[in-house]
Amino acid sequence: MATDERTTAYLRRFGEAEDEPLRAARARSEEADIPAVAPETGALLRFFARMTRARSVVEVGSGGGYSGLWLLGGMDPRGALTTIEIDPGNQALAQRAYAEGGKGTHVRCMLGPALSVLPKLADANYDIVFLDAVKAEYVDYLTHARRLLRPGGLLLADNALWSGRVADADVTDADTVGLRTFNDTVRDDPSLHATLLPVGDGVLAAVYDPSP
Numbered sequence: 026m027a028t029d030e031r032t033t034a035y036l037r038r039f040g041e042a043e044d045e046p047l048r049a050a051r052a053r054s055e056e057a058d059i060p061a062v063a064p065e066t067g068a069l070l071r072f073f074a075r076m077t078r079a080r081s082v083v084e085v086g087s088g089g090g091y092s093g094l095w096l097l098g099g100m101d102p103r104g105a106l107t108t109i110e111i112d113p114g115n116q117a118l119a120q121r122a123y124a125e126g127g128k129g130t131h132v133r134c135m136l137g138p139a140l141s142v143l144p145k146l147a148d149a150n151y152d153i154v155f156l157d158a159v160k161a162e163y164v165d166y167l168t169h170a171r172r173l174l175r176p177g178g179l180l181l182a183d184n185a186l187w188s189g190r191v192a193d194a195d196v197t198d199a200d201t202v203g204l205r206t207f208n209d210t211v212r213d214d215p216s217l218h219a220t221l222l223p224v225g226d227g228v229l230a231a232v233y234d235p236s237p
């Protein structure tokens with residue numbers, strides 16, 4: 026956690042409350058041992074989707090559909106979420122969540138390893154790309170995100186602080202090093218204008234502007 030418990034509780038009370046489909050999706054994710062985004066991260070995803078009037082969003086790592094439902098709630102009602110998941114059981118949970126949230130017809134669920142599915146998606150077509158699958162692969166997802174985002178689109182990534190491990194140079198496991206490298210790569214990329222938000226487990230947000 027990037028904040029103390031009392032502040033986290035306050036942030037959750039302040040933020041948009043979960044409705045029943047979200048609450049159920051979070052409960053099923055917990056039961057299935059799927060690490061869903063924190064509720065305050067979900068509310069932030071919804072804020073970004075609403076702010077950009079997103080019509081076309083890619084999510085890498087559907088999980089049990091919790092983050093996808095938050096995103097869908099902020100997107101343009103004519104919009105569509107393309108969400109990638111490697112585990113058929115998790116994908117089935119996610120599809121149940123989208124259906125319960127009344128959003129089933131606004132989601133394209135793609136099954137497979139993200140690095141095999143991402144090349145199938147169209148260039149410069151997406152308002153938001155949200156990363157939440159294999160942390161050690163974030164840098165590889167980034168290569169695809171640059172191609173997929175329209176100019177002015179938003180890159181979002183969860184776990185950018187990884188419970189404090191990213192900031193601790195003594196932690197050198199593959200996921201932590203992957204996240205550290207990802208954060209540095211985004212920060213140093215002149216086409217990405219980034220900020221790191223201490224919300225939930227840390228959210229990296231960057232605007233894609235490829236103009237010279």
Ligand SMILES: C[S@@+](CC[C@H](N)C(=O)[O-])C[C@H]1O[C@@H](n2cnc3c(N)ncnc32)[C@H](O)[C@@H]1O
Pocket residue numbers: 054059060061062085086087088089090091092093109110111112115137138139140157158159
């Ligand atoms: C952190 S969970 C996603 C949680 C979800 N975003 C949410 O907040 O509700 C990560 C998900 O990525 C999936 N995953 C793991 N490796 C993957 C891969 N190589 N390609 C696509 N999905 C993968 C896992 O099965 C898991 O469901």
